[in-house]
Amino acid sequence: MTATVRRSGAGEPALPAPRGPLSHGVLRALRTGREPGPALHGRAADADPYGDDLHLALYVLYELHYRGFAGVGGDREWDPALLAVRGALEDRFLAALRRDVPGPRTPAEVFAELLTEPADPAGSVSHHLRRHGDLDHFRQYAAMRSLYHLKEADPHAWVLPRLHGQAKAAMAAIEYDEFGAGRADQVHARLFADLMADLGLDPAYGRYLDRAPAEMLAVVDLMSLLGLHRDLRGALVGHFAWVEVTSSPGSRHLAAGLRRAGAGAAAQRFYDEHVEADAVHEQVVRHQVVDGLLSAEPELSADVAFGADATTYLEDRLSARLLAAWGDGRSALRC
DSSP states (O other): OOOOOOOOOSSOOOOOOOOSHHHHHHHHHHHHSOOOOTHHHHHHHHSOTTSHHHHHHHHHHHHTTTTOOTTSOGGGGGOHHHHHHHHHHHHHHHHHHHHHSOOOOOHHHHHHHHTSOOSOOTTOHHHHHHHHOOHHHHHHHHHHHHHHHTTTTHHHHTTGGGOOHHHHHHHHHHHHHHTGGGOGGGOHHHHHHHHHHHTTOOOOTTTTGGGOOHHHHHHHHHHHHHHHOGGGHHHHHHHHHHHHHHHHHHHHHHHHHHHHHTOOHHHHHHHHHHHHHHHHHHHHIIIIIIHHHHHHOGGGHHHHHHHHHHHHHHHHHHHHHHHHHHHTTOOSSOO
């Protein structure tokens, strides 16, 4: 990936290019201000639940709840016709996850597995980057991950009004750290923007949406799906716990790989920060957020496990794409 720095404003990103009939219909509705056509519902029911077309359409609709897009009115966030299309896309995606993710399991089983690093790291992107990654690999990885990290912790903040007691207090404490503990220059999204600039990437929000494959879009779409639905709050907590449990060891490998590859201090700092912060967050999320939630709502146990296992499933699909591309000497980004 060629390193090019293009500084853009911090405002609304441009709409992406479509990748099929679903995303074409959604994007046309947003560009023209009209309602999406009724045919989109039928197409959603037959679409590849992990494919580019469905996940770009879903990602664009979710982004209306974040920063939106240039030229798209803010009132489209709650447009009933767009929400109906989003619901059809969500149903297709969630049904596939419930079919493909193993279960049922308990949270204890899930976290015992996550807390043990695999003896064979062959399928691990962080291990690969630590040992073999060059700066171009890190640029590709950062460009993809920017779809989440430039809004880091935002999808998880939606769960706060849906928690109470110990779970709410502990979740808010972790989010406070993610948002810089009151300091704008320490907000984790800002630190990731600094990492991107250090690597020669454009840190503008949404800049690499067109280059991100379906596997990356699905990872971010899962966060938004779980965050936006109250009845999926248990799964959101399970997903968040997965992020915090796996972050510290993964960040350690990535920081070491960046140092070996010769990246600058700002690039290293993002992952160094997560090694320390998320080692603490992992304890808090398991013992206070998860345990606090389940002590109040024990019926959500299977949902917590599902949220974590669904994250594993989608992250494994993303890892397979990255490692296959790099093994063949290709870019993992879309052309």
